[in-house]
Amino acid sequence: MSVASPEPTVAPTSRISPALVNGQRILLECPAWCTxxxxxxxERHLEDVCHSSAVVDLMSxxxxxxxxxxAYARVIAGNSTSLDDQPQVTVDFDDIHGMYLQAQDAGEFADNLIAFAQRVRTLARTISA
Known part of the structure; x- marks a missing residue:
């Protein structure tokens, strides 16, 4: 007797969330990652509504x-459908302006962070020897 495998579950890409716009309660479609x-x-105007993910911290x-x-990073996006409001990864540093990165650039930045971390680990081994 064969047992049917359960249907795979797919994470939703969006959800409906409450919002206040100029004091009026509305329902808003949010990306699944929006916190x-x-x-x-x-916000005063619907165009001012911004979506933001949870923050990832880099501590020293x-x-x-x-x-x-x-530094800290998160995903942000505006609420309109214009190309400028596509999701981006923003990386903010303590004392300089943040970087706004498209997916490919964010991946390259992450690769650079990994390489940097490996070099710092090598330096740490140098002084602990």
């Missing part, structure tokens, strides 16, 4: 005190 509280944001330890935030 923004659109009710708390209460210190000799004394807590770790220091060096």
């Amino acid at each position: 923004e509280d659109h009710v708390a944001a209460n 330890p210190r000799d004394s005190g807590p770790a220091r935030l060096l």
Whole structure:
């Protein structure tokens, strides 16, 4: 007797979320990755609504005190269908303007971070020998 395998589950690409726009409660289509509280944001115009993912932090330890935030990254996108509002990865640093990266550029940046991390590990081994 054969048993049918269950249907694969596919993560939704979007969901409906409540939002406030100029004090009016509306329903808004959000990308599945959006963690923004659109009710708390209460944007003045629908065009001002922005989608944002959870933040990923890059922390650096210190000799004394807590770790220091060096940079953070997240996905952002506007609410319109224009090409300018396509999702991008933004990387923000403590004291310089952020970078806004398309998917390919974000992948290249991640590859560079991995290579940098490997070089830092090599330096750490050098001083611990």
